[in-house]
Amino acid sequence: MIPPPVCSRKTLEIGSKHSPEMMCLPFKVFIGNYIESIEKGADTIIITGSCGPCRFGLYSLIQEDILQDLGYDVDLIVIDSIKEGYKEFISNLKKITKTNTLPQLYKSSRLALDLIKRADDLTQKSNYTRAYAVDKNHVNQIMDNYLKTSVQIHGASELINLINKTKEELSNVKLLENYNPIKIGIIGEIYTIIEPFVNLDVERKLGQLGVLVDKSLTPTKWLEHHVINYPFGSEDENNKFKLAKPYLHTPIGGHGRETLGSAIHYKNLGYDGVIQILPLNCMPEIVAKSILKNVSKDLDFPIMTLVVDEMTGEAGFVTRLEAFVDLLSKRREKHLIG
Numbered sequence: 001m002i003p004p005p006v007c008s009r010k011t012l013e014i015g016s017k018h019s020p021e022m023m024c025l026p027f028k029v030f031i032g033n034y035i036e037s038i039e040k041g042a043d044t045i046i047i048t049g050s051c052g053p054c055r056f057g058l059y060s061l062i063q064e065d066i067l068q069d070l071g072y073d074v075d076l077i078v079i080d081s082i083k084e085g086y087k088e089f090i091s092n093l094k095k096i097t098k099t100n101t102l103p104q105l106y107k108s109s110r111l112a113l114d115l116i117k118r119a120d121d122l123t124q125k126s127n128y129t130r131a132y133a134v135d136k137n138h139v140n141q142i143m144d145n146y147l148k149t150s151v152q153i154h155g156a157s158e159l160i161n162l163i164n165k166t167k168e169e170l171s172n173v174k175l176l177e178n179y180n181p182i183k184i185g186i187i188g189e190i191y192t193i194i195e196p197f198v199n200l201d202v203e204r205k206l207g208q209l210g211v212l213v214d215k216s217l218t219p220t221k222w223l224e225h226h227v228i229n230y231p232f233g234s235e236d237e238n239n240k241f242k243l244a245k246p247y248l249h250t251p252i253g254g255h256g257r258e259t260l261g262s263a264i265h266y267k268n269l270g271y272d273g274v275i276q277i278l279p280l281n282c283m284p285e286i287v288a289k290s291i292l293k294n295v296s297k298d299l300d301f302p303i304m305t306l307v308v309d310e311m312t313g314e315a316g317f318v319t320r321l322e323a324f325v326d327l328l329s330k331r332r333e334k335h336l337i338g
């Protein structure tokens with residue numbers, strides 16, 4: 001496996017140069033990722049597909065054309081939803097897991113899912129620890145070291161050992177006593193939520209402010225809903241659809257419905273507020289954003305929206321986060337006094 005270099009300004013510049021201008025941000029970062037990986041020697045690219053009413057369903061088609069026009073000879077494997085074709089789904093999985101029989105495929109897939117879950121759990125543990133840590137930079141150092149080492153090691157057992165070691169280091173971080181952090185849910189478009197370069201490392205920035213952060217979507221949550229519990233879906237995500245129903249009946253593509261359901265879900269969990277993050281030009285999230293105004297008003301629940309694109313500046317972003325956290329702290333104080 002050739003992991004693409006960690007996303008950077010350079011990745012985005014390469015991607016923006018070769019993408020249609022009005023395309024959404026994840027598309028451009030993907031193109032940058034592909035080209036940087038190809039230059040490191042990759043000859044195959046794996047991407048998930050989509051059949052929903054948003055641009056993601058077209059990503060692989062347009063991206064294949066762009067790569068061909070640039071003269072790159074790569075195999076683009078698209079893992080579409082199972083309902084788009086069971087046979088192709090299995091054949092693609094066999095190809096990428098290098099297995100031929102169904103039991104072998106099952107074993108390899110279980111291992112991959114397990115590793116993804118362990119990695120996601122570790123990130124969430126770091127978010128928890130950072131919120132309570134006396135020295136938040138210590139948590140950052142532990143996680144930086146984990147990320148740096150994870151691309152230098154090989155194989156599942158080495159990765160599991162690294163994750164376990166990092167977990168232990170996080171468990172030893174000194175925590176504040178009697179501390180009740182502000183709790184914020186991060187909702188919105190999945191790629192923007194999970195890619196730190198694109199969301200300007202929002203989890204870490206909020207953690208530095210002593211906020212406990214939880215993401216509404218992670219690779220694990222996505223897999224649990226779309227693959228592991230197929231065709232019924234996961235209980236959590238189905239519940240979000242139910243919560244969103246009074247505001248939106250039909251799917252609008254991307255994770256627009258989940259965004260609405262997740263906002264209500266976090267309100268029900270007693271969170272102080274949510275932040276919706278979306279890439280500029282993301283149609284499903286723009287629709288969700290307009291409806292979130294009603295959700296916020298009906299539930300008396302603070303919701304802030306952050307739009308990210310190539311021009312998003314760090315300073316303005318941090319100021320908005322600080323102002324939102326300030327607002328939530330004041331609301332909490334007011335409720336306590338009241």
Ligand code: SF4
Pocket residue numbers: 024025026054055056189253254255279281282283284285
């Ligand atoms: S959900 Fe939004 S950002 Fe993602 S592919 Fe669709 S339109 Fe683009």
